[in-house]
Amino acid sequence: MVDDSKKEDGLEMFFAEAQADAARNPSNDLMARVLADAADVQAVSLAQGVMVMTPAATGGGVAGLLSAIGGWFGASGVVAAGLTGLVMGFYLPDQIDTVLNGQVSSILGEDAANLLPGFETLTLTAMAE
Amino acid sequence: MDPDIETLDDDALMVLFANADPSAAKLLTTRLLPRALGHALRVLGNEAEAEDVAQEAMLKLWNAAKDWDQGGAARPSTWLYRVVANLCVDRLRKSGRSVGMDPDFDPADDAPGPLEALEHSGRLAALDGALAKLPERQRQAVVLRHIEGLSNPEIALALDIGVEAVESLTARGKRALAAALQGQKEALGYGG
Numbered sequence: 001m002v003d004d005s006k007k008e009d010g011l012e013m014f015f016a017e018a019q020a021d022a023a024r025n026p027s028n029d030l031m032a033r034v035l036a037d038a039a040d041v042q043a044v045s046l047a048q049g050v051m052v053m054t055p056a057a058t059g060g061g062v063a064g065l066l067s068a069i070g071g072w073f074g075a076s077g078v079v080a081a082g083l084t085g086l087v088m089g090f091y092l093p094d095q096i097d098t099v100l101n102g103q104v105s106s107i108l109g110e111d112a113a114n115l116l117p118g119f120e121t122l123t124l125t126a127m128a129e
Numbered sequence: 130m131d132p133d134i135e136t137l138d139d140d141a142l143m144v145l146f147a148n149a150d151p152s153a154a155k156l157l158t159t160r161l162l163p164r165a166l167g168h169a170l171r172v173l174g175n176e177a178e179a180e181d182v183a184q185e186a187m188l189k190l191w192n193a194a195k196d197w198d199q200g201g202a203a204r205p206s207t208w209l210y211r212v213v214a215n216l217c218v219d220r221l222r223k224s225g226r227s228v229g230m231d232p233d234f235d236p237a238d239d240a241p242g243p244l245e246a247l248e249h250s251g252r253l254a255a256l257d258g259a260l261a262k263l264p265e266r267q268r269q270a271v272v273l274r275h276i277e278g279l280s281n282p283e284i285a286l287a288l289d290i291g292v293e294a295v296e297s298l299t300a301r302g303k304r305a306l307a308a309a310l311q312g313q314k315e316a317l318g319y320g321g
Contacts, residue, residue: 011307014256015275021253022276023163024170030180034162034187038146038154041191046149 139205147194210287259309267302
């Protein structure tokens with residue numbers, strides 16, 4: 001009877017060594033090219049007026065804002081509505097400048113504060129086209 | 130880079146990328162490019178071609194981000210493996226290679242130093258040499274299953290075949306590898 005287990009063991013030892021070697025460190029040049037491609041794609045999206053978000057430069061946890069934004073997208077259907085040319089900047093200004101005249105709160109309703117932590121400091125600026 | 134972003138999974142990062150977050154691009158590249166490159170290198174056996182394939186695959190990923198289905202069946206890594214696999218097949222067919230790697234390719238070329246490192250690179254060279262002799266689909270299936278660690282359903286998605294076909298490919302590929310490597314185990318330090 002053929003002892004398959006030994007053949008299996010032999011292969012497993014080879015595979016185990018290869019697993020440690022599976023990922024190849026990309027060269028700095030390749031990394032730079034891939035990131036440049038990423039930047040180009042994002043630049044095209046921006047030029048086409050796809051929604052852009054810029055996280056706050058100071059304060060706050062990004063993850064909380066990000067998860068809220070994900071919830072906001074889901075709750076508000078803004079993306080589904082196909083709004084374009086809208087830029088949201090998260091700042092910590094002394095006063096809120098809501099160019100959309102409170103439309104965010106009307107979209108989100110009473111869930112605004114829950115879905116957007118720091119909502120009171122949210123500034124929405126419509127990008128002029 | 131905000132440490133919180135590093136806790137996000139690849140699906141969430143794809144959404145962030147589509148919303149022009151540069152940190153998402155860097156983190157996705159760090160996580161996904163090494164394996165894409167490693168798989169392309171194992172299939173093509175040529176570093177320059179593997180880099181081209183890896184870059185092209187990542188570009189397709191960036192362009193797919195705006196339509197990414199966060200709750201979809203394929204994770205970004207599985208999706209990327211599929212793209213890499215298809216790009217590798219295209220390259221092999223265009224160059225008339227269905228099996229075999231660049232005969233000048235030697236993964237142990239730059240292996241330095243100590244005896245263990247030499248034995249390690251020798252084993253990898255032996256495995257890569259045996260893999261090179263497999264038909265391309267068997268090679269991809271075996272590499273994805275036993276080196277990259279994908280499940281059979283994930284491999285089925287990546288190669289656009291059924292799970293049973295994956296099992297058949299990996300079984301046949303492993304039988305061929307076992308036959309090719311059995312006689313070399315002792316010489317490669319696996320003796321006993």
